[in-house]
Amino acid sequence: MDLQGKKVLYVNLNKHTSETKTLPDLNQYIGGVGVGLKLLESAKQYDPIIFSIGPLNGFFPYASKTAIVINSEAVEDLYIGGTLSTRIRFSGLDAIVLLGKSETTTVLDINNEQVTFRDDFANYGLPGKRGVMKTTTNNLVLDDYFIAPGTLLIDKMRDKNIEGLVMTGTRTFDIKQKEKYEHLYYQILERKDELSIKQGLFPSCSGCPMGCEKSKYGDLGGNILTHSLVTCKFAERIYSNINTAFSCLNVLGYHYTHEDLENLPNLIQKMLRGFYD
Amino acid sequence: MRSLVASLPNKCIGCELCVFEAQRQLSKVGLEGSFIRIFREPEKNTGFLKFSIDLDPQVEKLDLEKIKSVCPNGVFDIIEEEMENGLTR
Numbered sequence: 001m002d003l004q005g006k007k008v009l010y011v012n013l014n015k016h017t018s019e020t021k022t023l024p025d026l027n028q029y030i031g032g033v034g035v036g037l038k039l040l041e042s043a044k045q046y047d048p049i050i051f052s053i054g055p056l057n058g059f060f061p062y063a064s065k066t067a068i069v070i071n072s073e074a075v076e077d078l079y080i081g082g083t084l085s086t087r088i089r090f091s092g093l094d095a096i097v098l099l100g101k102s103e104t105t106t107v108l109d110i111n112n113e114q115v116t117f118r119d120d121f122a123n124y125g126l127p128g129k130r131g132v133m134k135t136t137t138n139n140l141v142l143d144d145y146f147i148a149p150g151t152l153l154i155d156k157m158r159d160k161n162i163e164g165l166v167m168t169g170t171r172t173f174d175i176k177q178k179e180k181y182e183h184l185y186y187q188i189l190e191r192k193d194e195l196s197i198k199q200g201l202f203p204s205c206s207g208c209p210m211g212c213e214k215s216k217y218g219d220l221g222g223n224i225l226t227h228s229l230v231t232c233k234f235a236e237r238i239y240s241n242i243n244t245a246f247s248c249l250n251v252l253g254y255h256y257t258h259e260d261l262e263n264l265p266n267l268i269q270k271m272l273r274g275f276y277d
Numbered sequence: 278m279r280s281l282v283a284s285l286p287n288k289c290i291g292c293e294l295c296v297f298e299a300q301r302q303l304s305k306v307g308l309e310g311s312f313i314r315i316f317r318e319p320e321k322n323t324g325f326l327k328f329s330i331d332l333d334p335q336v337e338k339l340d341l342e343k344i345k346s347v348c349p350n351g352v353f354d355i356i357e358e359e360m361e362n363g364l365t366r
Contacts, residue, residue, distance in 0.1 A: 090309070171307055172305040173307060182301060206292065207297065209290075
């Protein structure tokens, strides 16, 4: 995993091309909504859709969402569950930026950093390692179950002639501090009583044991730190604690300080004000 | 010989905690090369998902108790199989 910068896949829908860039300047925004807003700011003229995960996705329990940042009539951030965040993580990417508009209807088949523009969903991705997002008549559906909140994203996808997105991640990461990591992982997993939902038998997001009823519909807005880590909003009590967030980041090898995490809301609010000045 | 079996697959919610536990035991994080794989398909008429669990025989090299206990819904069991001339009975 590249901790020196955020790895961003830029997809040019007009030309059906793509390129990956590693951007060290994005590190200060942690991930999720923070990185998403910064990417929106820099690509605003191309009306982007930004999918952005956080540094804990794939590594810690309840870090199971993907932030989506778009500019509609206002800047909007929304969050969806399912398998998308872990598939982006295991592709080695931190964010995907969809720029412009495709001339023809297309399905984006992303395998790690490789993008194939397909006409339909036939022969896509790798079973067990893919997340599949499809536009249906009324909704944007992920993994045939999870639904993106509201209509902003599906409207934007339709505007851009994107019928769906298939994300496959086949990378693995070594764990450097294995014992510490595992200890912390289980410590957090065992805190399920602190989640603000009840355990159920509904399809669950990848990395979350709760099987809750509410995960189906995704989230809108909320705590800046948890939405930058892109943890579930129902786990806010766990991950909005700066010490917990710091410990998780530290054990993965990130060099964030407590101050970096404390200052994040100000940094993001300042950036948000810039959109409306 | 101890074997891991998915005795209650209908209780699987697709959280993949078992997949990640199996990978952690091999000192890695990710899906590639995992000895456990979860597949999902939509269930007809219910709007739910149906999960199936694929276990590579190599999973038996791992700490099966840890895999069993990480599952939130008790999908797995560990069974003892008797061996005769290197083959299970």
